[in-house]
Amino acid sequence: MFLRMVKGALTRQKGKMVMIAFTILLGASLATAMLNIMFDVGDKVNQELKAYGANIIVKPKDNSVLEDLYEVDGEDEIQSSYLQENEIGKIKTIFWTYSIVDFAPFLETTADVNGTAVTVTGSWFNHHLSLPSGEELDAGIVGLRSWWDIEDGQWLDEKVNPDGIMVGTTLAQTLGIRAGDRITLTTDNASKNLLVVGIYNSGADDDDQMITNLDIVQELANTGDLISSIEVSALTSPDDELAQKAARDPMSLSVSEYEVWYCTAYVSSICYQIQEVIPDAVASPVRQVADSEGAIMEKTQLLMILITILSLLGSALGISNLVTASVMERSNEIGLLKAIGAKDGAVSSLVLTEILITAVIGGIAGYFVGYGFAQIIGKSVFDSSIEMKPIVIPIVSVLIILVTLAGSIPAIRMLLKMKPAEVLHGR
Amino acid sequence: MILKAESISRKYPRLSANSNFFYAVKATDFEIKEGEVIAIMGRSGSGKTTFLNMLGGLLTPSEGKVTLDGTDIYSLSDNERSKLINSNIGIVPQGQSGIDSLTVTENILLPYCLYHKDNEADKYAKELIKFVGIEDIADCYPSQMSGGELRRMAIARALINRPGIILADEPTGDLDDESTRSVLELFRRLAQDKVAVLMVTHDELAGNYADCIYKMDAGTLTG
Secondary structure (H helix, E strand, O other), X not given: OHHHHXXXXXXXXXXXXXXXXXXXXXXXXXXXXXXXXXXXXXXXXXXXXXXXXXXXXXXXXXXXHHHHHHOOOHHHOOOOOOEEHHHHHHHHHOOOHHHEEEEEEEEEEEEXXXXXXXXXXXXXXXXXXXXXXXXEEEEOHHHHOOOXXXXXXXXXXXXXXXXXXXXXXXXXXXXXXXXXXXXXXXXOOOEEEEEEEEEEEOOOHHHHOEEEEHHHHHHHXXXXXXXXXXXXXXOOEOOOHHHHHHHHOHHHOOHHHHHHHHOOOEHHHHHHHHHHHOOOEEEEEOHHHHHHHHHXXXXXXXXXXHHHHHHHHHHHHHHHHHHHHHHHHOHHHHHHHHHOOOOHXXXXXXXXXXXXXXXXXXXXXXXXXXXXXXXXXXXHHHOOOOOOOOOHHHHHHHHHHHHHXXXXXHHHHHHHHOOHHHHHOOO | OEEEEEEEEEEEEOOOXXXXXXXXXEEEEEEEEOOOEEEEEOOOOOOHHHHHHHHXXXXXXXXXXXXXXXXXXXXXXXXXXXXXXXXXXXXXXXXXOOOOXXXXXXXHHHHHHOOOOOOOOHXXXXXXXXXXXXXXXXXXXXXHOOHHHHHHHHHHHHHOOOOOEEEEEOOOOOOOHHHHHHHHXXXXXXXXXXXXXXXXXXXXXXXXXXXXXXXEEOOEEEO
């Protein structure tokens, strides 16, 4: 009989119930879209930011100590020791291996080109790696410097152009070099005749340099299989207090804190894990990039949370008005129920059941509409689809139930105050 | 079963020259026992319905108390009072009352179903439907019924829990003469079954079926 009454109320007040379901649909769809984007935005923003370079730099331990001691870095660095090229692959064996998006080794030397001393950097472009884990991947600066503008020619392909070189736009103008030219690089150790594959514009100091395959620079510098640094691009989680504490000294963490820190993709824990697999190296975050990522993600997530809260508040207000109107419309029926001895709880549960059934229908529809919203936002903002996270379903369900209950409070209060003697007498 | 009112009154706030209140019902003593049919008559606005609602546990008196077999019904919690009313007092409200989504049979069973999950009242509901003479429309919905049929349904609904007391508010209002007689005869038959019937009405005809007639005028009840 209870269900008959619920069904009867739903069908008799079809228009009002459709409005309530629609209000809930709007709230649920926005909450679904925003929460999915919020959970996915970390990866999306990270991927966007990865296009602007590495966020971790790995250097030989001795060099790092010297740099810290003399407070120099970058161009003025003191190169007294090196890393082994064959250790680079170990980076992809750490716990957070799937967070490592790209990496490339670097080695610099100075060579003579037509009587001019130029800085030549050796690196990987699209270097193919077969890892002990069986994983196959291409790593190098093609991904790591994806923002470079190739003004003439093309990116160097290691397989096609083993003797290729790319020249920065400023240096190319100085030396009068164009793509397709051949140039000879000479050092005390060797001389190499190389094909200029492309002229790049990095918008930075790299435009005064040349960059070629690592093995060529190793030969020119006569360093064997050594490299001076590795740049790593990793997907990271924003730093929090735990990460900051660990960054100061991982050994200061308790066992449980250590486990949480180690198993979270903080830039500091990834650096720590890189140092575990390459003991002679010091891995340090490029702070500006890491901090920017954290700040952007936090602000984006805050924005999503605010939109979710506001949309749910709007829904609660809408539900409140509609449910109150529904209760007022049915005051005779409610008064009669009370007059024949129905407890307040029974009458309230009747009304709440009707509203919750409507909320479930509106919520389910809202989830799928929200899925569509999320994809539209994903395509237009990130140019990729938003992955629907299963965790969003229980969160949205709980939020919708809470919002529906909160929105029903004024109507239930009115219902509880309703005097059967008054409503049945038409007052 | 005895329903008793001891000096009950009901006042409402209303600013006037002499007072900040007006009394819808002035301090009144009243008693009804099993097997009695009592009619309270009076003009609209005289306080009849307010008085009936106070007796039925639907409106708290401003002063005084209402007892049912010695229990002060307004000293009980809302839930306890609801249960007490449901079990002992059958209320026939003014106007055409029914839950639109339920059939006649379901409407009649509703007071029983509020506190029971079994089907034990089904047979009695059928008897009541026959008793009030609406067996042909047992599966109809309130929207398909006439005013007289609705009133009979309300009486059957009031009887489903076998209450000792029936409180009927204008039970013959907007009924034709034939329906009016039929309802009043019904009350007489209930009285024979030891049910106490209190009706408030405008209808002079009701006086012919009552054991005792009271008059309500400006909130004052006189015998």
